[in-house]
Amino acid sequence: MIKTISVRQLSIIGFISVFALKLTILPSLFYQKSGIDALFSLFFLIIFDLLEYFIILKLLKQNQNKDFYQFLCDKTGKIVAKIILFLLFVFYFIKIILLTSGGYNFARNAIFKEAPLFLFAFILLSISNSLCLFKTQSYARTSEFFYPIILIMMSIFMIIALFTAPMQDLRPFFQNTFSNIFNTSFMFSIVSGNFLFMLFFMGRIKFKETKYKSYNFKILYGCFLVFLFYFIDYSIFKYTAMAHPQAISEIIQFLPLTNIIGNFDWLAVSLMLLLFSLHGGLFIICLSYSLKNILVNKKIKNKNLLSLIIINFLILIFIYFVFPKFEDMRQFVFNQYYVPILSSIVFFIPLFLYIISFIIEKINKKNRVILKRKKGITNINFKNKGMYYEKDF
Amino acid sequence: MKKTFKYFKTHPIYFLLFLCLLFLPPVIVAQPETQSTLIVRALGIDKTEEGYDISTVVLTPKSDQMFGENYKLIEGKGKSVSDAIAQIGVYSGKNIGLSHTGIVFVNDLACKTGLVEILDFLIREYSLGNNTSIMYVQDSTKDVINASLTLAKESEISLDEISVFNENKILFEKSTIESVHDSSNAPSRCSLLSVIKLSDENGLETKGSQSNESSGNEVSSGDQTESTQQSQEKNIENSGEALVLKEGKEKILLSKEEVLKYKWTKNSKGINYADVFILENFSDENLTNANVSVILENNKVEYNIDFNKAGNPIFEYKISPTVRIVEVNQKILDKDIYISPNKLSTNKLENAINSYVENNVREIITKLQFENLDLNKIYEKINAVDNKMFKKYLDQLSDKSKYLENIEFKYECQCEIL
Numbered sequence: 079m080i081k082t083i084s085v086r087q088l089s090i091i092g093f094i095s096v097f098a099l100k101l102t103i104l105p106s107l108f109y110q111k112s113g114i115d116a117l118f119s120l121f122f123l124i125i126f127d128l129l130e131y132f133i134i135l136k137l138l139k140q141n142q143n144k145d146f147y148q149f150l151c152d153k154t155g156k157i158v159a160k161i162i163l164f165l166l167f168v169f170y171f172i173k174i175i176l177l178t179s180g181g182y183n184f185a186r187n188a189i190f191k192e193a194p195l196f197l198f199a200f201i202l203l204s205i206s207n208s209l210c211l212f213k214t215q216s217y218a219r220t221s222e223f224f225y226p227i228i229l230i231m232m233s234i235f236m237i238i239a240l241f242t243a244p245m246q247d248l249r250p251f252f253q254n255t256f257s258n259i260f261n262t263s264f265m266f267s268i269v270s271g272n273f274l275f276m277l278f279f280m281g282r283i284k285f286k287e288t289k290y291k292s293y294n295f296k297i298l299y300g301c302f303l304v305f306l307f308y309f310i311d312y313s314i315f316k317y318t319a320m321a322h323p324q325a326i327s328e329i330i331q332f333l334p335l336t337n338i339i340g341n342f343d344w345l346a347v348s349l350m351l352l353l354f355s356l357h358g359g360l361f362i363i364c365l366s367y368s369l370k371n372i373l374v375n376k377k378i379k380n381k382n383l384l385s386l387i388i389i390n391f392l393i394l395i396f397i398y399f400v401f402p403k404f405e406d407m408r409q410f411v412f413n414q415y416y417v418p419i420l421s422s423i424v425f426f427i428p429l430f431l432y433i434i435s436f437i438i439e440k441i442n443k444k445n446r447v448i449l450k451r452k453k454g455i456t457n458i459n460f461k462n463k464g465m466y467y468e469k470d471f
Numbered sequence: 472m473k474k475t476f477k478y479f480k481t482h483p484i485y486f487l488l489f490l491c492l493l494f495l496p497p498v499i500v501a502q503p504e505t506q507s508t509l510i511v512r513a514l515g516i517d518k519t520e521e522g523y524d525i526s527t528v529v530l531t532p533k534s535d536q537m538f539g540e541n542y543k544l545i546e547g548k549g550k551s552v553s554d555a556i557a558q559i560g561v562y563s564g565k566n567i568g569l570s571h572t573g574i575v576f577v578n579d580l581a582c583k584t585g586l587v588e589i590l591d592f593l594i595r596e597y598s599l600g601n602n603t604s605i606m607y608v609q610d611s612t613k614d615v616i617n618a619s620l621t622l623a624k625e626s627e628i629s630l631d632e633i634s635v636f637n638e639n640k641i642l643f644e645k646s647t648i649e650s651v652h653d654s655s656n657a658p659s660r661c662s663l664l665s666v667i668k669l670s671d672e673n674g675l676e677t678k679g680s681q682s683n684e685s686s687g688n689e690v691s692s693g694d695q696t697e698s699t700q701q702s703q704e705k706n707i708e709n710s711g712e713a714l715v716l717k718e719g720k721e722k723i724l725l726s727k728e729e730v731l732k733y734k735w736t737k738n739s740k741g742i743n744y745a746d747v748f749i750l751e752n753f754s755d756e757n758l759t760n761a762n763v764s765v766i767l768e769n770n771k772v773e774y775n776i777d778f779n780k781a782g783n784p785i786f787e788y789k790i791s792p793t794v795r796i797v798e799v800n801q802k803i804l805d806k807d808i809y810i811s812p813n814k815l816s817t818n819k820l821e822n823a824i825n826s827y828v829e830n831n832v833r834e835i836i837t838k839l840q841f842e843n844l845d846l847n848k849i850y851e852k853i854n855a856v857d858n859k860m861f862k863k864y865l866d867q868l869s870d871k872s873k874y875l876e877n878i879e880f881k882y883e884c885q886c887e888i889l
Contacts, residue, residue: 187597191598244645246851247851247852247855249854249855249856249858250854250855250858315649315653316653316657317653317656317657318601318649318652318653318656321594321595321652322601324597328600328601331600331601331602332601332602332649
């Protein structure tokens with residue numbers, strides 16, 4: 079397989095995938111469910127994500143020469159592979175609908191109140207589709223190009239907010255029960271699963287023999303920044319967080335810096351639009367890959383283009399007719415059990431695949447031993463993995 | 472067609488240029504938004520029996536006018552705040568833009584009714600930041616706004632700057648939409664608003680060469696020219712007083728002296744020129760019956776929270792101000808007092824300042840305790856330190872809202888004289 083992206087680029091995409099809607103409406107939605115203890119709900123989601131990341135990384139290293147669909151077919155069979163891809167398709171579809179709707183909500187307030195949904199959807203989908211149409215290498219390079227900008231903007235924002243914003247004491251914690259905290263994590267599980275996209279890059283990553291501590295550091299730093307952002311938001315708006323749906327813009331208003339240099343909102347707007355575009359591209363890549371491999375008919379020549387057309391068509395149908403308002407979307411995604419159950423199933427896919435791979439590997443080893451005994455080979459060396467054995471003459 | 476499509480695919484830059492040519496010209500010749508937007512710089516909310524009277528100071532940008540001449544007063548009436556603001560838009564034929572509103576004034580009836588309900592529109596309005604200052608006006612906000620028009624023109628002093636000064640140097644607390652909203656949701660439920668009023672004698676003069684027409688242009692009503700003129704002849708007085716709100720409603724008005732006492736309970740940094748306190752008839756080894764004026768440079772306040780055997784909280788203020796002697800008035804002239812400032816900072820003077828501060832803090836906290844006003848967020852502080860014990864204490868009370876009654880306060884001051 080052609081290796082198109084490096085581990086560094088993968089970790090950069092992972093860093094970027096942690097943000098977006100988590101910096102706008104989600105803090106207020108979390109707060110409505112469990113108050114200040116929403117910090118712990120977020121913490122548990124981050125921990126699940128990180129555990130999943132390490133499992134996915136292991137899978138990627140073990141299957142460097144296989145496509146994700148190929149891997150699924152080998153380990154689980156075609157039918158189960160398509161079911162898994164379908165679940166991932168629905169998962170990412172909900173994410174992109176949420177991104178479009180929530181992103182429009184943010185952009186309308188932050189930039190132009192009179193801007194129509196069509197304008198935002200056109201811009202977002204054009205950029206996302208073009209990021210998907212070009213090769214994965216182009217997307218990785220685009221992310222690599224914008225990574226220092228996002229990193230510097232986020233870091234500066236956090237440092238200024240931490241040292242200058244009027245923050246309140248968040249104690250006491252655990253005013254809600256643990257069941258309430260976990261229930262909030264469960265209901266908002268759609269916003270995590272940030273590293274599942276890496277499965278779609280299986281077989282295209284250039285793994286080197288060097289250790290990956292610095293790459294893991296990017297992922298950990300991204301998660302840390304998200305947690306810190308929520309901490310700052312709740313510290314500033316301890317009792318009114320539910321009334322501040324555009325978190326990043328609202329925090330900026332309360333920084334003393336705006337008295338000196340005027341409206342600092344350009345940071346929030348440019349950062350968020352950049353993140354929306356990159357996220358949109360990533361989701362479309364995952365959706366396109368899933369749909370391509372679900373479509374059965376071998377006669378279809380340009381599956382890539384066809385899958386993009388279907389995806390965009392579905393997105394427009396959903397944002398205009400099924401969920402015309404963000405409120406409707408919010409009610410369906412966060413207040414009913416369908417989406418959290420789907421998200422929970424999807425989260426266990428990497429673990430399921432890892433276990434399946436492990437079991438199959440064990441069975442294969444057992445089969446190799448049986449095969450060797452049949453052939454009269456007694457001296458069996460299992461030091462090297464794979465098909466090594468020596469004959470006993 | 473195929474050839475064209477293939478050409479654009481291989482040369483996407485031309486496709487981009489085509490799109491620019493298609494969309495750019497209409498954008499260039501379109502009317503700028505500033506021409507269709509009324510930029511509101513200050514907002515006055517007068518609650519009346521019938522509804523609301525909203526007065527706005529609007530900026531109408533014009534290229535050939537000097538600064539200040541294009542501030543105008545426009546008034547609107549309605550059953551709700553949003554209705555009244557919409558009326559102003561109708562009268563002026565423009566969209567209302569609140570993103571540059573620096574200050575909101577509220578009248579007495581608005582504070583008595585409940586400020587959080589009245590400010591609901593402003594809390595929801597995204598373009599108006601919740602860190603916009605609020606000031607309380609006892610009579611009519613329209614009169615204050617009218618008087619401020621000349622002030623801005625002649626002296627470039629604006630009332631939103633005065634409000635920010637109050638927050639930083641007098642109240643040491645925010646007096647904003649967010650602070651009112653926050654306090655109504657917090658357990659302590661109290662907040663402070665700075666006060667501004669019109670006075671015949673004190674304050675900033677607003678009388679000027681400006682006639683009625685250019686500084687106050689009332690679009691909606693024509694029967695108030697006389698009162699407009701009268702308000703413009705009065706002075707704007709930043710009295711240093713503060714209004715205490717509980718659950719968004721007016722409770723008591725703190726006098727300037729009480730506000731200055733209250734400031735000792737807040738952390739502050741930077742020299743506070745707004746308050747010079749005087750130790751009268753002070754004598755020690757260096758001074759004899761002197762009036763010593765002292766200024767506060769920094770103030771650090773820490774809290775020690777404990778519970779007594781009965782389970783009642785003990786709240787101890789540990790105040791560590793850094794002060795500086797700025798003036799010494801005594802009948803006997805003594806050159807030595809200028810030689811070294813350290814000569815003046817004796818133990819006796821330190822003790823005198825400490826007891827001055829402790830007495831001031833005791834008086835104001837006792838008053839607030841009596842009025843059941845938790846301005847210092849004592850509920851949150853005790854709850855943060857020992858949640859379980861505090862809950863036990865609250866459970867034993869017959870009326871949980873009167874938790875301040877049984878709290879024992881202690882005061883300790885240790886000043887440093889520079």
